[in-house]
Amino acid sequence: xxxxxxxxxxxxxxxxxxxxxxxxxxxxxxxxxxxxxxxxxxxxxxxxxxxxxxxxxxxxxxxxxxxxxxxxxxxxxxxxxxxxxxxxxxxxxxxxxxxxxxxxxxxxxxxxxxxxxxxxxxxxxxxxxxxxxxxxxxxxxxxxxxxxxxxxxxxxxxxxxxxxxxxxxxxxxxxxxx
Amino acid sequence: xxxxxxxxxxxxxxxxxxxxxxxxxxxxxxxxxxxxxxxxxxxxxxxxxxxxxxxxxxxxxxxxxxxxxxxxxxxxxxxxxxxxxxxxxxxxxxxxxxx
Numbered sequence: 001x002x003x004x005x006x007x008x009x010x011x012x013x014x015x016x017x018x019x020x021x022x023x024x025x026x027x028x029x030x031x032x033x034x035x036x037x038x039x040x041x042x043x044x045x046x047x048x049x050x051x052x053x054x055x056x057x058x059x060x061x062x063x064x065x066x067x068x069x070x071x072x073x074x075x076x077x078x079x080x081x082x083x084x085x086x087x088x089x090x091x092x093x094x095x096x097x098x099x100x101x102x103x104x105x106x107x108x109x110x111x112x113x114x115x116x117x118x119x120x121x122x123x124x125x126x127x128x129x130x131x132x133x134x135x136x137x138x139x140x141x142x143x144x145x146x147x148x149x150x151x152x153x154x155x156x157x158x159x160x161x162x163x164x165x166x167x168x169x170x171x172x173x174x175x176x177x178x
Numbered sequence: 179x180x181x182x183x184x185x186x187x188x189x190x191x192x193x194x195x196x197x198x199x200x201x202x203x204x205x206x207x208x209x210x211x212x213x214x215x216x217x218x219x220x221x222x223x224x225x226x227x228x229x230x231x232x233x234x235x236x237x238x239x240x241x242x243x244x245x246x247x248x249x250x251x252x253x254x255x256x257x258x259x260x261x262x263x264x265x266x267x268x269x270x271x272x273x274x275x276x277x
Binding site: 024070071073075077128129133162 | 197199200204208212
């Protein structure tokens, strides 16, 4: 990659990261399956320990299913989203306790959120839902555990940037050159 | 319409149970948050139940809750917000019961 291309890439990436927001209000127009597949495509490129890729995804656009999911998800506070991606931990791909695999899931989630923003979609991760009940609702196999819902839709709001700690507040030590 | 209303009642009931379950593992402030969400759902009941008419005060409170519930607030600010709501209710109780 040329130096010039590298600069453009990092600028675009940083802009995407900085401008992404948790969007909770969506237009009632549908999200295409192509776009939802692109989000999952981005997620599956996330890094994972030992490349175990401990994730599975469920894409939901069916209104009845969305309504049923909302009933067991106090975290979906605004109106029904037009689409949802359920990020699941595939415990069949678990090694040891699997705790670190939740970090892998977080990386997959971030890829989805960034890709959604890049596609002009709004998205919001929701952790307040009942995983056990959701697995029952969707007839998921026993080793597949829902860990996160990601609401997706065309945004009708642009939330203000949240306050972020400054770099000097979060980097607590630098061990540089001697 | 009847079926929709029945569904709304069921929706509230589900919300209460899942809200309760979440309270065991979620941050402390989520308890009051869920109760305010429940308030918002209850305030909408007149839209769904015949014989109940819209309560202007409750609708105003609902609007205030819905607009602020996701605003960035720390626990202290959130508690102040809930206190402000309860004072507004106190005034309304006084107005309805003692005047």
